[in-house]
Amino acid sequence: MKAVAKVKEGIGLDLVNVDKSETLNEDEALIEVISASICGTDIHIYNWDEWARKRIKIPRIIGHEVVGKVVKVGKNVKNLVEGDIVASESHIPCLKCYYCKTGRMHVCKNLSLLGIDVDGGFAEYFKSKEISLWKINLNINYEYCAVLEPLGNAIHALSEANVELKNVLIIGCGPIGLATIYFAKKLGALNVIGVDISDYRLELAKKMNADYTINAKLENVEKKVMEITNNEGIDIFFEMSGAPVSFEKGLKLLKNDSLAIFFGIPSMPIQIDVTNIIFKEINIKGVFGRKMFDTWFKMEYLINKHGFPFEKFITHKFKLEEFEEAFTTIISGKCGKVLIKVS
Ligand SMILES: [Zn+2]
Ligand SMILES: [Zn+2]
Known part of the structure; x- marks a missing residue:
C-alpha cells in the first residue's frame, strides 16, 4: 500500500x-x-x-x-x-x-x-x-x-467555558480557533473577537461568523478590544495560537474574575505576570485532546x-x-x- x-x-x-x-x-x-x-x-x-x-x-x-x-x-x-x-x-x-x-x-x-x-x-x-x-x-x-x-479540540475547549452572553476573545485563527469561533457563536456568545496575524485566516474567521477580527500585526489589539467591550474587557479568552506573546496579551485583556482557556502549545517556556492573575482572580484551564x-x-x-x-x-x-x-x-x-x- x-x-x-x-x-x-x-x-x-x-x-x-x-x-x-x-x-x-x-x-x-x-x-x-x-x-x-x-x-x-x-x-x-x-x-x-x-x-x-x-x-x-x-x-x-x-x-x-x-x-x-x-x-x-x-x-x-x-x-x-x-x-x-x-x-x-x-x-x-x-x-x-x-x-x-x-x-x-x-x-x-x-x-x-x-x-x-x-x-x-x-x-x-x-x-x-x-x-x-x-x-x-x-x-x-x-x-x-x-x-x-x-x-473536537474546539468542542472540548468550549465545554470548559459557558460562552453564553459573554465577550469572547480567540487568539489564533488556525483550524481549531476557527471551529471555536463558529461554535462559540452557535452557543450564544455575545461578541466573538478573532485575532491572528494572517488576513487570509481572518477572512475565514469572518466566514465562521466572528463578530470582529483583528490583525495583531497591523492593529492595536488592546485598543480595539476595549472599544468593543465598552472598556470592560473580555469574559473568556481562548489561547489557540501557541504564540508566546499572546498568553500575556490575552490575560491583560481579561476582566476580573474571568476565564482563560489555554490550548495552543508554545514552542518554548514563556513568562507570565502572575500578579495579573492573582489581583484579577483569573481562572486558567488547560485543554488537551478530546x-x-x-x-x-x-x-x-x-x-x-x-x-x-x-x-x-x-x-x-x-x-x-x-x-x-x-x-x-x-x-x-x-x-x-x-x-x-x-x-
Ligand atoms: Zn493534530
Ligand atoms: Zn492510562
Whole structure:
C-alpha cells in the first residue's frame, strides 16, 4: 500500500510502498482510509524540528486525523463491524493507569499518539485499537470526518467555558480557533473577537461568523478590544495560537474574575505576570485532546443541531501522491484545513 512516512532524518517526508499488515491484535481493527487531514504536529515532523527529532522513531507513517471504513476486526473487538465508518480519536490510552480507570483516558499517564508513536493514517490502510476509534453517526460527506479530531479540540475547549452572553476573545485563527469561533457563536456568545496575524485566516474567521477580527500585526489589539467591550474587557479568552506573546496579551485583556482557556502549545517556556492573575482572580484551564468520549457525543449533537461549514473550513484537497504540495500549502499559511483524499 501507499503511505506517507518519515523514513530518514532531515526535512521532508516520502511516499513509500509498504505491505499492509493484515495481522491484527485482538483489540484492533484494520481501516481503509477515506481521507486524512494535516495538523500542525505533522508540520513539526515534516520540518524535523527539535521536538520531532526527540519524539519520532523512524521509519514512521504519519497522520492522526483520519476517517475510513472498517475492513477487518480482531477477535475482541466488540462494537465495530466491517463496513462501519470510523474517525480516529488519535489518543491511545493504556486503559490501566489511574486516569484511564477514573474516566480521564485523554490524559492517560502512558498515552501514545497515532501517527507519532505508532503508524498513522496517511496511508491506504491503518490499524487502530477499537478504543481509539469513533463510529460516525453523522449524515455528512464522510471525507469531511477526518477533521472531527481537531473540531473536537474546539468542542472540548468550549465545554470548559459557558460562552453564553459573554465577550469572547480567540487568539489564533488556525483550524481549531476557527471551529471555536463558529461554535462559540452557535452557543450564544455575545461578541466573538478573532485575532491572528494572517488576513487570509481572518477572512475565514469572518466566514465562521466572528463578530470582529483583528490583525495583531497591523492593529492595536488592546485598543480595539476595549472599544468593543465598552472598556470592560473580555469574559473568556481562548489561547489557540501557541504564540508566546499572546498568553500575556490575552490575560491583560481579561476582566476580573474571568476565564482563560489555554490550548495552543508554545514552542518554548514563556513568562507570565502572575500578579495579573492573582489581583484579577483569573481562572486558567488547560485543554488537551478530546474527552473520551464526552467530547465526541457533544460534537455530534452540535453538528446535527447547528451544522458545520466544512466546505469553507476545508480550503484545499490533495491526493496522497500530492502530499508535498499539501504541506507547502500549509506552510504558506494561506489555507484553512488541508485534506488528503485517499480513496
Ligand atoms: Zn493534530
Ligand atoms: Zn492510562
